[in-house]
Amino acid sequence: MTITERxxxxxxxxxxxxxVNLEIETDGMTLNxxxxxxxxxxxxxxxxxxxxxxxxxxxxxxxxxxxGYEKLCEVRTYPQVTTLINRIDWLSHFAxxxxxxxxxxxxxxIEAPPRAQYIRTIFHEMARLGNITLFLGEMGLxxxxxxxxxxxxxxxEHVLNLLEAVTGGRFHPNFDRIGGLKDxxxxxxxxxxxxxMKKIRGFCDEMEDLVMGNEIFQVxxxxxxxxxxxxxxxxxxxxxxxxxxxxxxxxRRDDKDIAMAxxxxxxxxxxxPDGDSFARYWVRLQEVRESxxxxxxxxxxxxxxxxxxxxPRIIKVPAGEAxxxxxxxxxxxxxxxxxxxxLGPFRVKxxxxxxxxxxxxxxxxxxxxxxxxxxxxxxxxFILGDIxx
Amino acid sequence: xxxxxxDAPVAEAPTDERRDALVARVQAKLGAGVVETHVIPxxxxxxxxxxxxxxxxxxxMTDLGFTFFDYLSAIDWYPNIHGxxxxxxxxxxxxxxxxxxxxxxxxxxxxxxxxxxxVYSPExxxxxxxxxxxxDDDLAAPTWSRVYFGADWHERxxxxxxxxxxxxxxxxxxxxxxxxxxxxxxxxxxxLLARHVKPWPGLVDVEAMPGEPDEDEDATEGxxxx
Numbered sequence: 001m002t003i004t005e006r007x008x009x010x011x012x013x014x015x016x017x018x019x020v021n022l023e024i025e026t027d028g029m030t031l032n033x034x035x036x037x038x039x040x041x042x043x044x045x046x047x048x049x050x051x052x053x054x055x056x057x058x059x060x061x062x063x064x065x066x067x068g069y070e071k072l073c074e075v076r077t078y079p080q081v082t083t084l085i086n087r088i089d090w091l092s093h094f095a096x097x098x099x100x101x102x103x104x105x106x107x108x109x110i111e112a113p114p115r116a117q118y119i120r121t122i123f124h125e126m127a128r129l130g131n132i133t134l135f136l137g138e139m140g141l142x143x144x145x146x147x148x149x150x151x152x153x154x155x156x157e158h159v160l161n162l163l164e165a166v167t168g169g170r171f172h173p174n175f176d177r178i179g180g181l182k183d184x185x186x187x188x189x190x191x192x193x194x195x196x197m198k199k200i201r202g203f204c205d206e207m208e209d210l211v212m213g214n215e216i217f218q219v220x221x222x223x224x225x226x227x228x229x230x231x232x233x234x235x236x237x238x239x240x241x242x243x244x245x246x247x248x249x250x251x252r253r254d255d256k257d258i259a260m261a262x263x264x265x266x267x268x269x270x271x272x273p274d275g276d277s278f279a280r281y282w283v284r285l286q287e288v289r290e291s292x293x294x295x296x297x298x299x300x301x302x303x304x305x306x307x308x309x310x311x312p313r314i315i316k317v318p319a320g321e322a323x324x325x326x327x328x329x330x331x332x333x334x335x336x337x338x339x340x341x342x343l344g345p346f347r348v349k350x351x352x353x354x355x356x357x358x359x360x361x362x363x364x365x366x367x368x369x370x371x372x373x374x375x376x377x378x379x380x381x382f383i384l385g386d387i388x389x
Numbered sequence: 390x391x392x393x394x395x396d397a398p399v400a401e402a403p404t405d406e407r408r409d410a411l412v413a414r415v416q417a418k419l420g421a422g423v424v425e426t427h428v429i430p431x432x433x434x435x436x437x438x439x440x441x442x443x444x445x446x447x448x449x450m451t452d453l454g455f456t457f458f459d460y461l462s463a464i465d466w467y468p469n470i471h472g473x474x475x476x477x478x479x480x481x482x483x484x485x486x487x488x489x490x491x492x493x494x495x496x497x498x499x500x501x502x503x504x505x506x507x508v509y510s511p512e513x514x515x516x517x518x519x520x521x522x523x524x525d526d527d528l529a530a531p532t533w534s535r536v537y538f539g540a541d542w543h544e545r546x547x548x549x550x551x552x553x554x555x556x557x558x559x560x561x562x563x564x565x566x567x568x569x570x571x572x573x574x575x576x577x578x579x580x581l582l583a584r585h586v587k588p589w590p591g592l593v594d595v596e597a598m599p600g601e602p603d604e605d606e607d608a609t610e611g612x613x614x615x
Contacts, residue, residue, distance in 0.1 A: 063565035236458040236539035
């Protein structure tokens with residue numbers, strides 16, 4: 001069953017190159033989207049070969065933001081690495097730190113105290129809120145609905161303020177430490193957080209009416225850029241992109257061994273069977289709502305106690321290998337860390353969600369019209385730093 | 390939610406039946422292709438295969454239901470000869486002549502370059518690492534991109550960063566680097582020029598604070614403010 005599908009994929013990719021329009025003899029046209037196109041979230045270049053207005057072949061040119069983090073990690077000590085990896089996916093800041101810190105902790109054989117685990121999970125979810133609320137507005141912007149963006153920036157501000165109150169940083173908290181956290185929560189923060197969660201749920205309702213209920217939005221997203229389930233799995237799509245294709249995978253629920261507090265929260269993992277751009281938007285909207293409920297539950301159950309385990313002052317990680325991945329806002333983010341017992345890692349492989357999520361673009365864009373390419377790019381939702389690292 | 394057990398150690402010698410069974414299944418399918426297996430209970434498992442069995446391994450894993458492709462990468466076991474610019478230049482790192490003399494750490498492996506990939510089973514919710522050693526004189530492996538489409542970009546990345554060839558890959562073009570780039574940046578013998586141009590100021594972080602006695606142990610970092 002999958003063999004024929006694979007064959008079809010390869011045959012169609014090669015055949016489409018050679019296709020000619022028999023009715024009117026037209027030359028193909030090559031259109032360059034980017035690297036400086038507002039719809040590509042930064043410096044990503046999409047080269048599309050057009051036949052009329054239809055995309056015949058599509059190629060992605062990444063690397064305009066390649067900073068070589070895997071190489072840079074090798075010359076830093078473990079605590080210094082978190083500063084770097086904050087900037088991989090700059091909207092998910094804290095969520096990037098978590099898998100690396102967990103991998104280092106796994107190698108050292110220590111575990112953060114429960115309170116630290118709870119606060120970590122809360123911040124991880126808040127990174128999701130900050131990230132995905134922006135998407136919910138931005139998707140409207142890319143389809144021509146400017147209003148939604150302003151709502152998104154307004155409500156994202158509340159989340160960033162909360163983060164700033166604890167960590168001092170709005171974009172790059174650099175708050176996670178091997179063995180726990182840098183600081184505890186300030187007084188009164190929990191109540192404020194509950195209030196913000198209510199606001200975010202209100203924002204979700206607004207977006208449901210304003211964007212998802214909009215007829216133009218629906219026409220432009222429904223049935224556009226359909227990714228079937230087996231393609232999503234084979235390309236390694238994760239996060240909402242995979243769940244919108246009916247893949248029921250969420251590491252927050254499925255990974256029971258990880259030292260995070262998701263196992264103490266009750267939440268639903270939303271999937272959508274359609275796999276089109278609308279489904280991806282819909283799943284993300286539900287996720288934001290679910291995320292606010294997770295935070296509410298964790299705040300209610302926040303245990304008392306220390307926020308830092310006993311850790312030597314100079315951190316030397318024993319030799320070994322560890323791979324930890326978590327469900328980040330954009331999908332799975334994993335760190336494969338090899339240690340030789342030094343102050344710094346020997347090799348760090350960073351598995352980012354956007355890298356796999358964008359690799360499907362050449363597949364999904366074939367046969368689309370040019371404006372639909374923008375819809376697909378917007379709905380796949382990648383961050384350039386997350387592709388290029 | 391009480392904090393009853395702060396750091397209760399897990400029971401000694403834990404076993405992981407799921408991962409043990411999984412490794413056994415893979416071993417039964419691949420037969421002589423498997424070189425070494427390793428299970429870290431409750432955490433992860435890996436299977437090291439011969440290079441010739443690398444393509445079969447992908448096929449076997451999809452047949453076993455591991456249809457989700459996670460990532461593919463490589464490790465260079467060469468010592469970091471350019472160091473972190475911390476070592477004095479009069480004291481150069483000794484470079485072994487052959488790959489057999491390299492220190493391979495604990496991740497298994499006998500040669501300088503090792504491929505590593507991870508696949509995941511969406512039904513069983515379990516992942517597995519696969520590894521393969523590459524001989525020094527022939528840095529190449531069969532491609533996975535016909536089984537896992539996602540391997541396409543990952544192999545392109547490994548190709549340009551490590552110089553490992555993937556046979557059967559239909560488009561081994563540069564992904565990140567400009568087309569005329571020379572060298573393979575993630576190899577350990579490729580210098581990180583930024584470090585050579587300017588000394589790294591972050592080094593001070595690992596030294597003891599001024600005016601403090603040198604104590605390595607039992608001082609927690611980031612406790613109450615001093």
